Amino acid sequence: MKLNSPRSIALFLALILACLSIFLVLLFTQSFSAEKIWLLVFAFLLSFGIGFLIIFSLFRRFISKRINVLYRTIHNLKISGQNKIDIDLGEDVFEKVDEDIKDWAQDKIGEIRQLKEQDNFRRDFIGNLAHELKTPLFSIQGYILSLHEGAAEDPKVRSRFIKNAAKNVERMTRIVEDLDTISHFESNRLELEIDRADIVQSARSVIDELEDLAQKKDISLSFNKKYDAELFVMMDEFRISQVIANLVKNSIAYGRKGGSTVIRFHDMNERILVEVADDGPGIEEKHLPRLFERFYRVDASRSRHEGGTGLGLAIVKHIVEAHEQSINARSTVGIGSTFSFTLAKA
Numbered sequence: 001m002k003l004n005s006p007r008s009i010a011l012f013l014a015l016i017l018a019c020l021s022i023f024l025v026l027l028f029t030q031s032f033s034a035e036k037i038w039l040l041v042f043a044f045l046l047s048f049g050i051g052f053l054i055i056f057s058l059f060r061r062f063i064s065k066r067i068n069v070l071y072r073t074i075h076n077l078k079i080s081g082q083n084k085i086d087i088d089l090g091e092d093v094f095e096k097v098d099e100d101i102k103d104w105a106q107d108k109i110g111e112i113r114q115l116k117e118q119d120n121f122r123r124d125f126i127g128n129l130a131h132e133l134k135t136p137l138f139s140i141q142g143y144i145l146s147l148h149e150g151a152a153e154d155p156k157v158r159s160r161f162i163k164n165a166a167k168n169v170e171r172m173t174r175i176v177e178d179l180d181t182i183s184h185f186e187s188n189r190l191e192l193e194i195d196r197a198d199i200v201q202s203a204r205s206v207i208d209e210l211e212d213l214a215q216k217k218d219i220s221l222s223f224n225k226k227y228d229a230e231l232f233v234m235m236d237e238f239r240i241s242q243v244i245a246n247l248v249k250n251s252i253a254y255g256r257k258g259g260s261t262v263i264r265f266h267d268m269n270e271r272i273l274v275e276v277a278d279d280g281p282g283i284e285e286k287h288l289p290r291l292f293e294r295f296y297r298v299d300a301s302r303s304r305h306e307g308g309t310g311l312g313l314a315i316v317k318h319i320v321e322a323h324e325q326s327i328n329a330r331s332t333v334g335i336g337s338t339f340s341f342t343l344a345k346a
């Protein structure tokens with residue numbers, strides 16, 4: 001008999017007790033006749049049964065009390081009579097408790113790691129936010145002080161300072177608006193209106209809208225081929241246009257003068273892959289995994305010069321993921337960058 005469960009231990013002890021009692025009876029009984037054998041068997045079974053019941057119930061009380069306290073602690077249950085945990089005393093209770101505690105400890109380690117990551121993330125985020133807002137805020141403060149101290153007297157200087165201050169206010173507003181959009185996505189407060197719509201048409205509208213901006217940098221915007229037919233996908237048209245516009249704007253902001261940006265569509269069975277590719281200076285491999293993080297920039301001064309908030313790609317990722325699709329960036333330094341995302345076919 002394997003003594004690994006309270007029940008088997010109770011059986012074993014009851015057996016020893018019964019044997020012992022029979023041995024004592026035999027020891028103190030001088031005259032023993034063969035007829036009394038049934039009496040002995042009866043006494044054996046009785047002491048075995050009673051012994052088992054007493055030992056087993058003592059075990060049950062002792063183990064249940066201890067293990068219930070343990071389980072209540074690890075499962076965070078309220079200590080009340082109703083929350084009794086069912087313990088099978090026929091199995092190896094201690095091994096099971098050991099395993100459950102190991103699982104619980106593992107879960108807690110995971111939770112602590114996640115909390116630490118979140119804490120680091122929050123700290124970085126607040127630091128970045130303070131830094132992003134500090135720059136325009138100090139500029140505005142500088143312009144106001146200069147105007148107050150006499151710069152306002154010269155109409156030309158006054159107008160330039162006011163224009164610059166207004167530009168910085170605009171920049172701060174953009175950051176706050178972008179953060180507001182991200183926080184709406186993160187708290188699931190932003191409801192998408194996903195419908196059947198033509199992605200070629202949306203991309204064409206974005207190209208038309210950004211044509212002037214591209215021309216200023218001598219960058220051409222085009223499709224890789226003529227898309228005569230519609231390509232229907234399931235999307236929130238406004239938001240996906242925002243995604244394409246953001247990627248195209250980035251290709252203009254960080255592309256090379258005289259370069260080109262090409263939009264392509266690939267048929268992937270259930271999905272359509274949308275690609276926005278430029279032939280700009282490209283992005284080093286080490287930056288690619290962090291590109292979609294809030295405030296992550298490859299070249300911060302260039303981004304600020306271009307009026308970027310460092311939040312564009314974070315918003316783009318949120319929009320694509322809210323469609324339950326994915327986005328990816330690949331790039332080769334000196335050749336160009338390609339941003340691609342998928343959409344479900346309709």
Ligand code: ADP
Nearest residue numbers: 250251254297298299303308309310311312313
């Ligand atoms: P930003 O407001 O700074 O443009 P984004 O989140 O849109 O913020 O982009 C993050 C960073 O990724 C940019 O600052 C830029 O360094 C880099 N980046 C984005 N798109 C491109 C591109 N097409 N080519 C090169 N670098 C890019």
